[in-house]
Amino acid sequence: MLRMIFIQLWNERKGNVLIFLELLVVSVFLWYMVDTLYVNYKEYERPLGFDISHVYHVRLATVPQSSVDYDTTAIHSHYGGGDFLTLYDRLAHNPSVESVCYTSNNHFHYRGSNSFATFKNDSLARQGYLRHVDPAYFRVFRVKTAHGESWEKLEQALRDNQIVVTGTVAETFFGDAGKAERKEIWITDQGRTDSMAYRIGAVSEPQRYADFSSYDYAYYKPVGTEEAFRNSSAGVADVLNLFIRVKPAADNSRFADDFTREMSQQMRLGNIYLKEVIPMTYYRNEFLRSWVDNIRMYASCILFFLLNVFLGIIGTFWFRTQQRSSEIGLRMAMGASRRNIFRHLFTEGFVLLGIAFVPAAIIFANLAYMEVTTQTEMQLSIAARILWGMGLTLVMIGLMVVIGMGFPAFRAMRMQPADTLHDE
Amino acid sequence: MIKQYLKQAFRLLGENKLLSVISIIGTALAICMVMVIVILYIAKTAGFRPEVNRDRTYYLSVAMSVGKDDGRRLSFGSIGLPLIRECYYPLECAEVTTAIIRDRWNNQSALSMDGLKSSNGKVIQTDPAFWKLFSFDFIEGKPFTEADFDSGIRTVVLSEHVARALFGSERAVGKEMKLNFNVFRVCGVVKDVSRFANTAWAEMWIPYTAGTEYNTYWSEGINGHFNCCVLLKEGVTEEELCQEVQSRIAKFNSTLSDCKADIGYQPNSQIMEWLNGGNEGKADMAGAFLRYGIILFILLLVPAFNLSGITLSRMRKRIAELGVRRAFGASKGNIIGQVLFENLVFTLVGGLLGLCFSYVAIWLLRDWLLVTSLGDAGLSGGMLNGYVFLAAFLFCLVMNLMSAGIPAWRVSQVNIIDSINN
Numbered sequence: 001m002l003r004m005i006f007i008q009l010w011n012e013r014k015g016n017v018l019i020f021l022e023l024l025v026v027s028v029f030l031w032y033m034v035d036t037l038y039v040n041y042k043e044y045e046r047p048l049g050f051d052i053s054h055v056y057h058v059r060l061a062t063v064p065q066s067s068v069d070y071d072t073t074a075i076h077s078h079y080g081g082g083d084f085l086t087l088y089d090r091l092a093h094n095p096s097v098e099s100v101c102y103t104s105n106n107h108f109h110y111r112g113s114n115s116f117a118t119f120k121n122d123s124l125a126r127q128g129y130l131r132h133v134d135p136a137y138f139r140v141f142r143v144k145t146a147h148g149e150s151w152e153k154l155e156q157a158l159r160d161n162q163i164v165v166t167g168t169v170a171e172t173f174f175g176d177a178g179k180a181e182r183k184e185i186w187i188t189d190q191g192r193t194d195s196m197a198y199r200i201g202a203v204s205e206p207q208r209y210a211d212f213s214s215y216d217y218a219y220y221k222p223v224g225t226e227e228a229f230r231n232s233s234a235g236v237a238d239v240l241n242l243f244i245r246v247k248p249a250a251d252n253s254r255f256a257d258d259f260t261r262e263m264s265q266q267m268r269l270g271n272i273y274l275k276e277v278i279p280m281t282y283y284r285n286e287f288l289r290s291w292v293d294n295i296r297m298y299a300s301c302i303l304f305f306l307l308n309v310f311l312g313i314i315g316t317f318w319f320r321t322q323q324r325s326s327e328i329g330l331r332m333a334m335g336a337s338r339r340n341i342f343r344h345l346f347t348e349g350f351v352l353l354g355i356a357f358v359p360a361a362i363i364f365a366n367l368a369y370m371e372v373t374t375q376t377e378m379q380l381s382i383a384a385r386i387l388w389g390m391g392l393t394l395v396m397i398g399l400m401v402v403i404g405m406g407f408p409a410f411r412a413m414r415m416q417p418a419d420t421l422h423d424e
Numbered sequence: 425m426i427k428q429y430l431k432q433a434f435r436l437l438g439e440n441k442l443l444s445v446i447s448i449i450g451t452a453l454a455i456c457m458v459m460v461i462v463i464l465y466i467a468k469t470a471g472f473r474p475e476v477n478r479d480r481t482y483y484l485s486v487a488m489s490v491g492k493d494d495g496r497r498l499s500f501g502s503i504g505l506p507l508i509r510e511c512y513y514p515l516e517c518a519e520v521t522t523a524i525i526r527d528r529w530n531n532q533s534a535l536s537m538d539g540l541k542s543s544n545g546k547v548i549q550t551d552p553a554f555w556k557l558f559s560f561d562f563i564e565g566k567p568f569t570e571a572d573f574d575s576g577i578r579t580v581v582l583s584e585h586v587a588r589a590l591f592g593s594e595r596a597v598g599k600e601m602k603l604n605f606n607v608f609r610v611c612g613v614v615k616d617v618s619r620f621a622n623t624a625w626a627e628m629w630i631p632y633t634a635g636t637e638y639n640t641y642w643s644e645g646i647n648g649h650f651n652c653c654v655l656l657k658e659g660v661t662e663e664e665l666c667q668e669v670q671s672r673i674a675k676f677n678s679t680l681s682d683c684k685a686d687i688g689y690q691p692n693s694q695i696m697e698w699l700n701g702g703n704e705g706k707a708d709m710a711g712a713f714l715r716y717g718i719i720l721f722i723l724l725l726v727p728a729f730n731l732s733g734i735t736l737s738r739m740r741k742r743i744a745e746l747g748v749r750r751a752f753g754a755s756k757g758n759i760i761g762q763v764l765f766e767n768l769v770f771t772l773v774g775g776l777l778g779l780c781f782s783y784v785a786i787w788l789l790r791d792w793l794l795v796t797s798l799g800d801a802g803l804s805g806g807m808l809n810g811y812v813f814l815a816a817f818l819f820c821l822v823m824n825l826m827s828a829g830i831p832a833w834r835v836s837q838v839n840i841i842d843s844i845n846n
Contacts, residue, residue: 193491301457304457308453308727
């Protein structure tokens with residue numbers, strides 16, 4: 001049967017060339033897009049190293065001095081930092097709040113403002129991030145240790161005025177997380193000319209900047225001692241970021257509004273007041289928008305291509321079964337069952353797809369070789385990548401061929417041999 | 425003649441309904457995809473109120489400060505007022521230079537004087553030049569004046585929905601309100617602005633001298649809270665502007681002791697700002713346009729294969745008719761013209777449908793397509809100008825040529841005797 005199909009396809013090559021070209025082009029681009037989505041998914045799927053679910057940003061602000069509402073009796077230049085800590089405690093005592101932390105402006109997940117740092121030893125230098133945080137940061141953002149334990153050890157390291165490095169730093173500079181603890185590491189902070197030696201108190205799990213980025217180098221340092229903090233000015237409310245982790249049972253879509261209303265009285269202290277409560281997912285969505293848009297665009301293109309394959313197949317074969325009705329009638333008269341006819345047409349469709357897919361695979365291999373396909377720093381199994389890309393592409397186009405062939409093939413199957421042969 | 429072609433084309437449409445439906449849906453889908461891309465591109469790059477001067481606007485939104493001797497990175501981000509005063513305000517290539525402070529993330533709270541009505545919104549702090557670069561539709565009042573600006577008088581321009589929220593009507597000029605606990609006097613109310621105008625968009629506009637952030641800067645005045653936009657003077661080229669900016673920066677740098685400013689490849693044109701605004705490094709314009717080009721080409725190519733197939737089979741049936749026309753003296757060109765014209769009728773029907781689809785698609789997918797970094801935006805009438813229709817028509821022509829070109833050429837090549845024999 002296959003031999004006959006090949007002969008038939010060859011004899012109708014003029015009519016087949018367009019659908020062949022379409023399948024070829026669609027296969028290449030579909031594969032490219034599926035491959036990109038696969039790589040993106042693999043990147044997305046890796047653990048982030050922090051968890052923002054149920055975390056909210058609590059935005060404080062200060063009443064400006066020029067305002068008539070400015071409370072001159074509360075002179076913050078002496079104890080503004082103290083007021084901030086009082087508010088911190090008030091948040092912590094709220095029954096729906098699980099934990100509270102603050103970070104400096106150089107660490108706000110998904111907001112893209114950073115301090116850089118260079119990690120060094122004798123032979124290596126790596127660019128990464130400096131992050132000033134409150135020890136409770138690890139608790140609020142659920143950062144685990146490199147060994148997968150919960151946050152306590154990380155928190156303790158910062159309380160002891162040591163630094164915490166991410167697993168990526170430990171692995172690159174010391175081989176693994178266990179060896180890095182209690183060791184010293186040289187770091188140059190952004191803008192500084194000199195390096196400092198820091199003692200590593202603990203190693204956190206590897207962290208990534210965002211859902212589609214790779215693991216990066218970073219270290220955590222306390223914002224300052226509580227003492228120094230108490231003596232700082234009210235400006236702290238503007239430069240520090242407060243975060244709360246909400247108990248899952250208390251979290252819902254109205255939480256931010258309800259919490260703002262509930263707490264605004266309590267959170268007014270001196271000239272500091274509560275301005276807004278914003279879920280971390282807001283920042284995440286903002287930050288990831290361009291990636292997500294890209295993925296959506298690929299998805300719509302895939303849909304568009306598949307629809308076109310469907311239209312192409314149905315158009316070509318509808319016409320063809322009409323033209324070939326006498327042939328089909330003859331075959332039926334010679335004893336072919338209806339199912340045979342049906343199967344024959346289907347095989348024809350798939351052989352056509354197969355013939356188009358071979359050059360498509362060669363073109364795609366060349367694209368991959370020229371590195372036109374999506375590049376990633378991740379160690380992905382090439383076999384798995386090819387299998388997924390090729391498999392999904394074939395399945396999707398195959399499905400369209402089945403649906404597209406279905407109508408004409410069904411019609412051919414229902415033909416009455418006597419009627420069709422009548423035309424001869 | 426054209427009437428005859430039109431008649432024939434519509435007769436053909438009715439003849440094989442399935443094929444007609446397939447070809448029209450195929451065209452419509454392709455034009456729909458293409459037009460969604462075109463409409464969004466227009467919304468992001470073409471001029472519309474209030475950003476009417478986008479074609480002449482150049483952006484200086486970020487600066488990097490580095491160590492003067494070793495070039496080590498100190499800070500990267502928005503610009504400080506000293507640099508703007510020294511380098512950007514005096515630009516001779518610029519008709520207008522405006523400096524803007526906008527807090528991308530945070531809303532500010534506006535309150536009525538009695539504290540009963542409130543409206544949280546985004547605020548832009550800027551200078552009087554802002555109102556020259558952008559043309560807002562004032563419902564009432566006017567922008568804050570030079571005098572207000574110079575003496576830091578707290579005046580505010582509101583967008584109509586804020587005015588309505590605070591005062592119950594858009595007639596609010598002269599009334600007072602509180603913005604972050606300070607009392608401001610309303611000097612103007614403007615129509616709400618589309619969020620696609622991502623430089624001019626805000627809900628309240630105040631002179632930056634009435635705020636506190638304008639005087640905060642670091643790295644010897646290189647970095648601060650500002651973004652800058654300049655309007656290129658008529659008759660001045662982009663290169664001249666770049667040169668002047670660079671030479672002024674160099675002069676400014678020579679006055680600093682420890683740092684120097686590096687503004688990379690800025691100023692950015694509207695398209696460059698859209699592609700790469702706020703990032704380090706050069707916008708890969710050629711790469712971006714190549715990418716768009718490939719996407720558009722493929723979006724037209726794949727359906728063109730289908731349509732070619734359909735046109736070809738349709739023409740094969742009519743080969744005898746075309747042979748007769750040739751025998752009576754029609755040239756090959758006439759035949760090609762006829763096939764292309766008939767097909768254009770189908771393409772235009774499909775194209776019109778596709779354009780409608782694209783509006784439906786944009787409306788259905790508005791939560792995705794119309795969300796800017798500022799929130800969700802609607803398309804405004806100004807963006808749906810003649811260009812959209814022109815572009816749709818052009819793409820239809822391309823589509824037509826791609827889908828009927830080869831069949832038309834092929835039928836015109838058939839020998840007259842053979843075709844009549846058919």
